[in-house]
Amino acid sequence: MEDPPAEAYGRVTNPERFAPLIPAAEDLITNLEGRFDVSVTRGPAPPSKSRTVELVELVEITPIRVDQAPLAITFSSFPGLYLDAGAWAHIALPACGCDACDESAEDVLRELAEYSEALTAGQLSERITGKFRPILEHSWDGEGWVRSGKTRLSAARAAELRAEPVQPPTDGRWRPWSLRS
Known part of the structure; x- marks a missing residue:
């Protein structure tokens, strides 16, 4: 397999392929709130450090016990998500989104499910x-x-x-x- 052309790095021609992440994250939030003893707080996202991507909303999911890892989901205009899990884990979904990386929505949706399942299971x-x-x-x-x-x-x-x-x-x-x- 050939390496992608240099111009594919940093270029994003189809960010809309990640649009299914947004309703999937909303479904995840509803599911977690229904299954687990947590509080859910919605509010504005912190200012973005990016000149091209706006952070839209922050949803904080906090378990009742301090030894259970919290989860914050930040929705972005890309469309994409940032997961802040536990004390210091910060995960971007998609990780990049450029044409060279060629991430698929299916792979990113799977990662969202994997990380949330592992977090709630104490893994x-x-x-x-x-x-x-x-x-x-x-x-x-x-x-x-x-x-x-x-x-x-x-x-x-x-x-x-x-x-x-x-x-x-x-x-x-x-x-x-x-x-x-």
């Missing part, structure tokens, strides 16, 4: 290790898939993250969400 772990050379570690252990990574942090950035109001449990593993009774 996300994240922690900062190391005092003098801090490293942010994260691990997703979904049904049939695993993603993990490590990012070196400056001491100042590690201190900032450790000071944020949402923190993972001391062992780093978020617990499964409580079912609604």
Whole structure:
């Protein structure tokens, strides 16, 4: 298979292919609110850092227990989503959307389902290790898939993250969400 042409990187000729993400995310929010003991808050999204993509709405889904990872879904005008899961996981759906990456809506919809199922099942772990050379570690252990990574942090950035109001449990593993009774 040939590499995509250089001009395909950064070019997006069909962002509308990701339009199904928006109703899928709305369905997901309704489903999570119906199944789990959570609160859902809707509001304006924070200002976008992009000159071309507007952040439209922020939906925060907060479980009743602090050892259960929260989920924030930010809708964008691309159309796309940003998922903020747990304390520090930030996921863009689609990850890129350019013609060279050639992501499909089906793949991105599958990722949305995988991440939400793993999060609600308590299959996300994240922690900062190391005092003098801090490293942010994260691990997703979904049904049939695993993603993990490590990012070196400056001491100042590690201190900032450790000071944020949402923190993972001391062992780093978020617990499964409580079912609604």
